[in-house]
Amino acid sequence: MIEPKHGSPVVEKTAHLLEAVADARTGISLGALVDQLGVPRSTVYRILNSLTAHGLVARVNGGASYELGPKFVQLARRISPGADRVTLIEAARPILAAAADRIYESFRLAAPEGNEMMTIFAASSPGDYALFIKVGGRSRKHVGAAGKLALAYSDYNEIEVYCAGGLEARTPYTITDPETLKEALAEIRRSGSAEDNQESNLGLRAFAAPIFDSASRLVATVSVPFIGEATPERARSIKREVLDAATMVMKAINGIHPMSK
Missing domain, CATH: 1.10.10.10 (Winged helix-like DNA-binding domain superfamily/Winged helix DNA-binding domain)
Structure with a gap:
């Protein structure tokens, strides 16, 4: 100690x-x-x-x-009335647990913490191939689907400062070129979701969708990491569940998507 x-x-x-x-x-x-x-x-x-x-x-x-x-x-409720993570977790818990049971994959709820994403809740799945997700785990924003989403909805200066700090590689597929990353972020913002294709861990993929609060600020992401050999149909099913779950959580906290303004 x-x-x-x-x-x-x-x-x-x-x-x-x-x-x-x-x-x-x-x-x-x-x-x-x-x-x-x-x-x-x-x-x-x-x-x-x-x-x-x-x-x-x-x-x-x-x-x-x-x-x-x-x-x-x-x-925890006193930390920031505008970003009450306890309320967020309470709203997300039944939604993500039901989705995890439905598709036999584990769901991750993560929130931005500086240059990282931190897992604040995980809904484990009974599936044989579902991954274990550690609450409290952290990862740099550019290496995963959840983090790229957070970057995509950051302002220009925040993205520039982040890129200036260096983009280290976790795998051969991690995006390490700032211009390539910025292009990927622009596409993520257009599509409203993000994908990790072996960028954080070899052999794994993930889909992520954003959660915005009532002021249209991104406060968290919902994602599902899964083994990369999933069939195209299975991958589409996982992505659909991620998008639906994020929408339901956002509705539960009275969130507003910036595109709906």
């Missing part, structure tokens, strides 16, 4: 504990936290008690495992 030179050890331990709780998909026990963090059991126990008292963590169904508590929802 790395601690900053002038930081507080207790705060650092608490931050790492919260990250571990957040990463656990079905809750995490006291013993597992002790093993993962390398912190004395008594210290972890005291931190958990304090966090529980403040509602920042909670016992899963009153049992021995811990998950993030309701206080986080309240705090």
Whole structure:
């Protein structure tokens, strides 16, 4: 566990504990936290008690495992009233879960974070070949369908600054030439959707569609990554589900597409 030179050890331990709780998909026990963090059991126990008292963590169904508590929802709502990600996730959850069950592919909800896209929700699928999507995962905008969408709906200066920072390759198919990227972004804006054809990971494709808020700002994207050998008919079906899901989520948050103004 790395601690900053002038930081507080207790705060650092608490931050790492919260990250571990957040990463656990079905809750995490006291013993597992002790093993993962390398912190004395008594210290972890005291931190958990304090966090529980403040509602920042909670016992899963009153049992021995811990998950993030309701206080986080309240705090998240204060970050930006105009881009309430908690409300967005709550609106998207049933829509993406139903779509994932319907087509046996996992759905990703991602939001722009500076030069990256961050996964803020994932609806897993029971399909044998559906991919696991990690919530909290990040990727540079130019290497995937979701990120290219965010860039496509950025203003000219933002795109120029992004390109000036360098376009590193993730695979041989990643777009690394600024002019080629700008042409691709123009086409994405015309079509209203984006595709990743092995640009972020070899053998994988993805389709993505945008979600705009009530001020027509792109606040998130819906995408489905899938194994690239899908038949043309299967690929069209996935793309249709992505577009429909994004439309439904946007309607649920009273979003307005900029082209509809």
